[in-house]
Amino acid sequence: xxxxxxxxxxxxxxxxxxxxxxxxxxxxxxxxxxxxxxxxxxxxxxxxxxxxxxxxxxxxxxxxxxxxxxxxxxxxxxx
Numbered sequence: 001x002x003x004x005x006x007x008x009x010x011x012x013x014x015x016x017x018x019x020x021x022x023x024x025x026x027x028x029x030x031x032x033x034x035x036x037x038x039x040x041x042x043x044x045x046x047x048x049x050x051x052x053x054x055x056x057x058x059x060x061x062x063x064x065x066x067x068x069x070x071x072x073x074x075x076x077x078x079x
Contacts, residue, residue, distance in 0.1 A: 018055035
């Protein structure tokens with residue numbers, strides 16, 4: 001998939017985002033790889049591991065960061 005995408009979502013700019021201080025903004029997702037599945041996300045949730053990431057609970061987090069890996073959606077493309 002050669003197309004470049006710009007996504008929008010809630011972004012953690014620093015460790016204060018673990019207290020709900022996320023900022024809505026645009027971000028560039030990782031490059032498409034042959035093993036990826038393209039999903040149109042309809043719902044997403046933040047779980048405990050996301051809070052640990054936002055609060056540097058597992059070491060120093062490289063900010064900005066977008067969390068929310070618990071998703072529901074529709075598969076658009078797969079390899």
